[in-house]
Amino acid sequence: MTDTKNHNAGEASSLEGQVFTPGSAAEIVEAIELAFDYRGDVTLKLRCGESVAGYIFNRQSADTDPYLELFPRDREDPRRILYRDIVAIAFTGEDTANGKSWEAWVSKKESERRAEAEKIETIARTKGYL
Numbered sequence: 001m002t003d004t005k006n007h008n009a010g011e012a013s014s015l016e017g018q019v020f021t022p023g024s025a026a027e028i029v030e031a032i033e034l035a036f037d038y039r040g041d042v043t044l045k046l047r048c049g050e051s052v053a054g055y056i057f058n059r060q061s062a063d064t065d066p067y068l069e070l071f072p073r074d075r076e077d078p079r080r081i082l083y084r085d086i087v088a089i090a091f092t093g094e095d096t097a098n099g100k101s102w103e104a105w106v107s108k109k110e111s112e113r114r115a116e117a118e119k120i121e122t123i124a125r126t127k128g129y130l
Contacts, residue, residue, distance in 0.1 A: 015091040016040065022089075029061050031089050032068055041073060041093025046085045053092060054079070
């Protein structure tokens with residue numbers, strides 16, 4: 001699946017603290033896409049009454065039986081959960097990217113590249129290559 005994030009979009013408000021209770025298959029797909037793009041843990045409430053908290057690292061919405069995979073907080077092994085078993089998604093973990101825009105990241109990386117280029121130039125001049 002391709003990366004559908006629009007890095008040039010305006011700064012959106014964080015989903016941190018929100019809870020989605022999808023009412024249809026289309027809404028569960030939409031909520032899972034939001035959870036997949038979220039940079040923090042989510043808590044899934046399952047039909048069986050269980051709650052699973054963790055970080056979603058994969059989803060397969062086009063599969064015959066759609067599922068997501070997450071790293072649960074309480075165990076080392078990843079877990080696969082079927083979409084049909086999810087009744088609610090809560091954005092419970094801290095959104096680690098909240099307030100950090102794409103533009104700020106690009107600016108930081110450009111600054112780091114300039115500093116590295118200056119360092120290399122200084123070393124080259126010291127050695128008499130320039």
